[in-house]
Amino acid sequence: MSISYDDVVAKYEPVLGLEVHVELNTNSKMFCGCATTFGAPPNTQTCPVCLALPGALPTVNEKAIESTIKIGLALNCSIAPFSRFARKNYFYPDMPKNFQISQYDEPICVDGYVDVEIETDEGPKVFRVEVERVHMEEDTGKSLHVGGATGRIHGAEYSLLDYNRAGIPLVEIVTKIVPGTGKYAPEVAKAYVAELRDILRALGVSDVKMEQGSLRCDANVSLRLIGAEKLGTRSETKNVNSLRSVERAVRGEMIRHAELLNAGGRVVQETRHFQEDTGLTRSGRSKEQAEDYRYFPEPDLVPVEPDAAWIESLRATLPERPSIHRKRLQEAWGVPDKEMAAMINADVLNIVEATVVLGADPTKARSWWLGEISRIANDKNCAIADLAITPTDVAEIVALVNAGELTDKLARQVVEGVIAGEGKPDAVIAARGIKVVNDDGALMAAIEKVCAEQAETAEKVRGGHIPAAGALIGAVMKETKGQADAA
Amino acid sequence: MSSLSRDDVAKLAGLARIEMSEDEMVNLANEFTVILDAVARVQEVATADVKPTSHPLPLKNIFRSDVVAPSLSPEDALSGAPAQEEQRFRVPQILGEE
Amino acid sequence: MIRNSAAQMAAQLAAGEVTSVALTQAHLDRITAVDTDVHAFLFVDTQGALEQAAAVDAKRAKGEKLGPLAGVPLALKDVMAQKGIPTTAGSKILEGWRPPYDSTVVTNLKKNDIVILGKTNMDEFAMGSSTENSAYGPTHNPWDLTRIPGGSGGGSSAALAAFEAPLAIGTDTGGSIRQPAAVTGTVGVKPTYGGVSRFGLIAFSSSLDQAGPCARTVLDTALLHEAIAGHDPKDSTSINAPVPQVVQAAKAGDVKGMKIGVVKELNGDGYQPGVRARFEESLELLAKAGAEIVEVSAPNFEYALAAYYLIAPSECSSNLARFDAMRYGLRVGDVDGASAESVMNLTREVGFGKEVKRRIILGTYALSSGYYDAYYGSAQKVRTLITQDFTNAFLKADVLVSPTCPTTAFKIGEKANDPLAMYLNDIATIPVNMAGIGGMSLPSGLADEDGLPVGFQIMSPVMKDERMYSVGAALEAALLSKWGAPLLDLAPVMGGAK
Numbered sequence A: 001m002s003i004s005y006d007d008v009v010a011k012y013e014p015v016l017g018l019e020v021h022v023e024l025n026t027n028s029k030m031f032c033g034c035a036t037t038f039g040a041p042p043n044t045q046t047c048p049v050c051l052a053l054p055g056a057l058p059t060v061n062e063k064a065i066e067s068t069i070k071i072g073l074a075l076n077c078s079i080a081p082f083s084r085f086a087r088k089n090y091f092y093p094d095m096p097k098n099f100q101i102s103q104y105d106e107p108i109c110v111d112g113y114v115d116v117e118i119e120t121d122e123g124p125k126v127f128r129v130e131v132e133r134v135h136m137e138e139d140t141g142k143s144l145h146v147g148g149a150t151g152r153i154h155g156a157e158y159s160l161l162d163y164n165r166a167g168i169p170l171v172e173i174v175t176k177i178v179p180g181t182g183k184y185a186p187e188v189a190k191a192y193v194a195e196l197r198d199i200l201r202a203l204g205v206s207d208v209k210m211e212q213g214s215l216r217c218d219a220n221v222s223l224r225l226i227g228a229e230k231l232g233t234r235s236e237t238k239n240v241n242s243l244r245s246v247e248r249a250v251r252g253e254m255i256r257h258a259e260l261l262n263a264g265g266r267v268v269q270e271t272r273h274f275q276e277d278t279g280l281t282r283s284g285r286s287k288e289q290a291e292d293y294r295y296f297p298e299p300d301l302v303p304v305e306p307d308a309a310w311i312e313s314l315r316a317t318l319p320e321r322p323s324i325h326r327k328r329l330q331e332a333w334g335v336p337d338k339e340m341a342a343m344i345n346a347d348v349l350n351i352v353e354a355t356v357v358l359g360a361d362p363t364k365a366r367s368w369w370l371g372e373i374s375r376i377a378n379d380k381n382c383a384i385a386d387l388a389i390t391p392t393d394v395a396e397i398v399a400l401v402n403a404g405e406l407t408d409k410l411a412r413q414v415v416e417g418v419i420a421g422e423g424k425p426d427a428v429i430a431a432r433g434i435k436v437v438n439d440d441g442a443l444m445a446a447i448e449k450v451c452a453e454q455a456e457t458a459e460k461v462r463g464g465h466i467p468a469a470g471a472l473i474g475a476v477m478k479e480t481k482g483q484a485d486a487a
Numbered sequence B: 001m002s003s004l005s006r007d008d009v010a011k012l013a014g015l016a017r018i019e020m021s022e023d024e025m026v027n028l029a030n031e032f033t034v035i036l037d038a039v040a041r042v043q044e045v046a047t048a049d050v051k052p053t054s055h056p057l058p059l060k061n062i063f064r065s066d067v068v069a070p071s072l073s074p075e076d077a078l079s080g081a082p083a084q085e086e087q088r089f090r091v092p093q094i095l096g097e098e
Numbered sequence C: 001m002i003r004n005s006a007a008q009m010a011a012q013l014a015a016g017e018v019t020s021v022a023l024t025q026a027h028l029d030r031i032t033a034v035d036t037d038v039h040a041f042l043f044v045d046t047q048g049a050l051e052q053a054a055a056v057d058a059k060r061a062k063g064e065k066l067g068p069l070a071g072v073p074l075a076l077k078d079v080m081a082q083k084g085i086p087t088t089a090g091s092k093i094l095e096g097w098r099p100p101y102d103s104t105v106v107t108n109l110k111k112n113d114i115v116i117l118g119k120t121n122m123d124e125f126a127m128g129s130s131t132e133n134s135a136y137g138p139t140h141n142p143w144d145l146t147r148i149p150g151g152s153g154g155g156s157s158a159a160l161a162a163f164e165a166p167l168a169i170g171t172d173t174g175g176s177i178r179q180p181a182a183v184t185g186t187v188g189v190k191p192t193y194g195g196v197s198r199f200g201l202i203a204f205s206s207s208l209d210q211a212g213p214c215a216r217t218v219l220d221t222a223l224l225h226e227a228i229a230g231h232d233p234k235d236s237t238s239i240n241a242p243v244p245q246v247v248q249a250a251k252a253g254d255v256k257g258m259k260i261g262v263v264k265e266l267n268g269d270g271y272q273p274g275v276r277a278r279f280e281e282s283l284e285l286l287a288k289a290g291a292e293i294v295e296v297s298a299p300n301f302e303y304a305l306a307a308y309y310l311i312a313p314s315e316c317s318s319n320l321a322r323f324d325a326m327r328y329g330l331r332v333g334d335v336d337g338a339s340a341e342s343v344m345n346l347t348r349e350v351g352f353g354k355e356v357k358r359r360i361i362l363g364t365y366a367l368s369s370g371y372y373d374a375y376y377g378s379a380q381k382v383r384t385l386i387t388q389d390f391t392n393a394f395l396k397a398d399v400l401v402s403p404t405c406p407t408t409a410f411k412i413g414e415k416a417n418d419p420l421a422m423y424l425n426d427i428a429t430i431p432v433n434m435a436g437i438g439g440m441s442l443p444s445g446l447a448d449e450d451g452l453p454v455g456f457q458i459m460s461p462v463m464k465d466e467r468m469y470s471v472g473a474a475l476e477a478a479l480l481s482k483w484g485a486p487l488l489d490l491a492p493v494m495g496g497a498k
């Protein structure tokens, strides 16, 4: 029954479709003036508009429109001269109006693309992911399910609703179908989301924190026999919340589909939910009979018709494309392709850059993040971003090493301490009593003590028998808890 | 010309989240055969060359600047809540997922 | 005192001949005396009104500069959110709901120190032409308590006709201000769409809804119009332009040289003889006053009713989705183990009345996939054609006129079970909403056959609202000198017609 990934891609061609929802980092919500601060006490950032009280009306946040146009431009889209909001009608308690103000057949940005480069057996290869549309909409509230199996909706006895998130500007970025990625489909999916995230971060339009849900990915996967025309039935895996998970989810779905198809079964068109722990997906709502959203133009809002001048003024603000930025960094740092690829793959490029900006030299910064810290992240099976260590900490540690305040060995202890949550480097150093001993007083005292204890050996050394010194130094090191500078 | 069956009404009532008795659905289905014939007259003149009007005024690009305005106090926000708990709206269990 | 016009009351207040507290108390007493028969009010804010009146009197004593209607009482249609005051839109699903915010109209009324007496009855969510669809029982027409006061704003128009208030706020989606005015012998104006903010107006059909002033004279209506109108950043569809000079127009009442277009399609068959007679008579008076009467044709108006009963239900099916028992209002069936979905279904079954459900289902159908183009889409095209008809007609005339509705007030219950017959009441008022232009109804006399009030409708182009006030004031003056007294003085003594 179980089938290897190689067997899957030997027989089937995966076809991808990616939907990314991004929360914009505006000060106020999409359609009202409520603040958007993450983690505020429940229902403290709500008003008649975002609670959908009778009589309330939406008003459009201009910054959100500008951010969306910037995103469109950065993704090589054309900006529609006429675009409109539409109501997507369906009932759900976390959506106060019981319709979402979104866009339907008149989105603001269409027909773009993102080029992503990944390592293949034949070396680096560029895949073009075509973007169908970028449109504006609003986020929903958050429900807390009490009783029953926690977190999951089924079995909950009742739910508690917090509408602070309701109405936060969302941008939805939808790709066209992505064929031709073959066995690299999982890597392409991951690289696309990573590239998208880097572009959005560079634009400064979103926090793009997948773990906080400000960037959420839905991955559509279907398989068809290699050479076949007709697309297979797709499954839609919702809210995949890390880059690693995107890759795992796509790979997992490819295998699941293949097993079904090989066993003569059929794939059900449905939404599935990715489970970080197992890396598997579980079935959600079946989409066999597509629901009827009864879209129609939002009568409380007027059309958005950006003129050329406005669009060009926004284009002028676009930052350097991340791909170009990376090339520039590589030259500045003098890093070989392989190392660069390694950093991108480990997703540490931004952190390393930040560390370098803080004064660390690129080689040291890279080796810390890519080496020791990546290793710890792997052991903990979590993302580097989730570790309690920051570029500032690493830059500080590197500086201490350069200043001879720490040995590499001690620096590793400090890094461990910081990650263990013992505080900032100086705090860890103080708490653990880590210190390179360079005041001769302490050292001489230690040496005299050792010499006294091992008078014989000391004599030999004084008599010119150098090798014996090793024993002494070892002892001194022991005495000074390894903090003596052996040289 | 156009008419609705009792089952059509049942489906629509489901979409609109309105519980309906058997009689109600049958009655509505009957009324609709009359009403739909009346409203279907729009098709007589709605030819392809006519542009639709979704709004009476030719307005465009009406925006608000991205400035935070005061929200309601949580007390006011929850003042109409049929049930509340921990400063949240308490609602019956939500079945199915979005 | 309570039979005076709002303008006269304002003058007396300004001259210190009467206090706002006394004036307000007089109206509260009148409400106590007659409203058990009329049932114009759903909620009377006795304490709030008197406090507001006292505050105005204090300001006046301090010599503060006050608005032209400061201290004059008003009746507010229950579809307008007023902070802390029960607001139901005539529906059971909102019973007991007290908004934590003020609608912009209420904010403007308070800014102008207009005293709010309470909330008036209406067809549930403004869906109806008789106020029989209110979840709280019908309102009775002061001219004949066995008859309807029109709808949806029957409470506001009845309150005016019964002298329970000299001013009232209405909302007009397909005629809900003008038709009640017509059948109660009062004046009602639907301003240009976007002329008065919709923020805080509980939405029925967003692209058609428009709040407006109601009163017993054209001038009072104009004064109230200027008090509530103006651009509102909270309403994206609000017009950012100066408010038309309607008070000036109403004071001048000058129609010399004006071209008045009679809409051929809004007369004739289906219009009661008495209605047509009063209409012809008014045309003659306007001609005498110096206006030129021309005939215009609007061939697509015959499709307006059909388009309206697709567009309004479609928008309402979406606008009313928020009434789901989760955040406010009625909640039914919340027993152990019940799901949110079942509670929504049960609450909406119990909380909505027959007509509201009928329109929600109709709208849900008109928007559903596969039918959108045939119904909602086609209706929007008809809307374009109707707007074109108006544009062409306004090339030939400065304003357009017609009877406000085909008949006088019918008996309560008479059409309750015939939706289509009920819908026909709005045949002459609906085109105005479809095009977003201004419309006014004022009394043109009584129908000979039943002695009930007849309404005369005046339509003016977008943001040219002052024109309907010029014509309305001129006609009102001519009729007044003909009658020798205001029409309402001919109304039978309250209850006498029972």
Ligand SMILES: [Mg+2]
Pocket: A102, A137, A172
């Ligand atoms: Mg979406």
Ligand SMILES: [Zn+2]
Pocket: A029, A032, A033, A034, A045, A046, A047, A048, A049, A050, A051, A167
């Ligand atoms: Zn808000």
